[in-house]
Amino acid sequence: MRLKLSELASAAGSALAPGDDRDVTAVVTDSRAVRPGTLFVCLSGEHVDGHDYALKAQEAGAAAIMGTRAPQAMPDGLYVPYVRVEDAVKALGRMAALWRDRCAGVKVIAVTGTAGKTTVKELLAQTLALAGKTARNAANLNNQIGLPLSLLATDGDEAFWVMEVGISHDGDMDELGGIVRPDVALILNAGAGHTEGLGARGVAWHKARLLHSVPRDGICLISADYPDLVREARAVRGDLLYFTAEGRPLQFRGAPAGNEGERGRYRLNLDGRACDVLAPFRGSYGAENCIAVAAVASLLGLTPETIARGLAGAELPAQRFVRKQAGPWQIIDDTYNANPLSMARMLDAAAELAHGEGRGCFIAVLGEMRELGGLAVQEHERLGRHLAEIRPCAVFWKGGQAEAVRAGLEQGGYTGPLFTPADAGEFCARLNGLEQGAGRGGLVLFKGSRSNALEEWLSALQDAAAGQRGM
CATH class of the missing domain: 3.40.1390.10 (MurE/MurF, N-terminal domain)
Structure with missing residues (x-):
């Protein structure tokens, strides 16, 4: 700048x-x-x-x-x-808007959604970088402070800016959309998240507000797999493009096509052109990420071959489905944040991974999902019922709403243990006690809202495993 x-x-x-x-x-x-x-x-x-x-x-x-x-x-x-x-804070936004005006030659892509937007932003930026100089928000600097700072940190000679837009209160999207004014708006999904601050209109309504800031000749790309989102987006404008990960006969669609080691293979259709890709994650949730990235890249002129190369070489951001090892335990580190949609997806992906690779016990180490307001009890009970369906060997819980989760587990007929350790030491002792009883370890998913700081428990487990190796 x-x-x-x-x-x-x-x-x-x-x-x-x-x-x-x-x-x-x-x-x-x-x-x-x-x-x-x-x-x-x-x-x-x-x-x-x-x-x-x-x-x-x-x-x-x-x-x-x-x-x-x-x-x-x-x-x-x-x-x-x-x-x-x-x-x-408002001054930051106004200065960023000025810089956005000065950089009219840059194609600006805004990414929003309830789950996966940081991952998609990272993969899209890494893919577009194969076609031209690309800038993006660092980490998830996506709010009224982070987004302006991200814009102001660019050089101005880039071909693409990929900017994640995050909201938590009524009016946030109007404010941030007015700053970033994207040429391409990508709405990945819409589910319960930050409902405490967003009010009664619903998450999909707030996400769709981004479309107001796209110029008439811009691109508005949304998932067709969320009826509320489709309804709210159509109320804003009619020139929408859609993608799907659920098999709908649309211009852009994707589906899982097996796994290769720790990477997933996905079959995409980009406006009639086939595109098979390898991506740095596995599971059905990854089809949504892949087709969203590929659809935007295709609309911006990248070939299927370049898109496949970009996804194959992309790296996931920290604390998002990162695989680690701690003694006999294979760890999935997804500790950055959580909401009901992302929690359900990561549980399904981790359980599929555990059972598919024969890794023994699947352990869910979870934390309270914050900022849900009046939906908190309902969503945590629903989480408990979902956990009962995938049958982990044990559930560890940190933070509030433990009783709501317990109620959901009981409603689902789960008979395994639900532990609520007081600290990291108790967590490690109980988990390793399970391992000794099973005699074989397993796969452990760590996921919860940021304020739970579940990475502290994860680090304690890794330290304990390192200490045992050193004996």
Whole structure:
């Protein structure tokens, strides 16, 4: 990025003193990321106030500081230009929108959905990179702070920007859509997630709001496998394109076609052109990911051969169905986050993997699904019934709603144990006790909402296994 400070200040709703204008080559909110030429934006959080780091940013070479404090309330010794704004988060969005305007030659793809959007964003970006320079959000920086920072971190000479858009409150999609204004909108799916903040209109309604921000000559691609999503998207506009992973006779469709080692094979049809691909995951849920990636890439001009090469070489993001080993246990690390749709999919995929590879016991190590509001008890009971159907050897639970899960397990006729360990030590002891009884280990899925920090239990299990090897 390269813009004048005066342009950024104007977009943010402020102004500069005469003589203060200069080039800005980056915008950051973390003082540790400041480099010469950076605009440091001070955000005020519950525990940290960015204004207190203004001098540190200046020492690191910041070209200017932006914040909400009055100039006289800033730390003594600040000599670089200070831009005062009313709302620093909204200022980030306005500055990102300005940069989006300046980069009209870039094809911008926005990816949203309830489950799998980070994985699809990563695989799509890695595939498109075979056809041209591509930028994407780092990790899942997809909200009112992360998305603008991701846009502002681009060079502007890319062929493609692949931007994940995440929402949790009413109005989020309108705000983020107005910033990113995609040439291509991809809505992967819609299910219960962040329902506490999204209100009564439903997740599909909020996801479909992204389509309002696509220009009339843009591409709107949605899954046909979610009736609520199809209904809400059609209410926004009629020029929709569809993909399916459930066998519907549509322009873009995909289906599982077996496995090769730890990778899955999928058979795709791209507007009449066959495309068989290998992908870095296994299971039926992967068909949705593959056809979504391939459909967008095809619409942007990539050949089936290039798409297959991109998916075959793609790597999954951290903490998303990553396979590890801890002593006798094969681990599936999917600890980043969870909602009812993603939880059900990962349970099915892990159970299929355990039974298909003859890995002995399948153990589900799960955490509470947060931000479900009034649906929390209902969805956790449903999770318990789903667990009963796939019959794990044992279930471990961390966080609230354990009794709702237990009720669902009982409704489904499950007779195995449900453990609620008090800490990582108790978890390891109980799990390894199961292993000693079975005499053979098995496959363990770790998945729960981010705030459960299930990776702490996973790390404890790995440390315990490493300690045993060292004895």
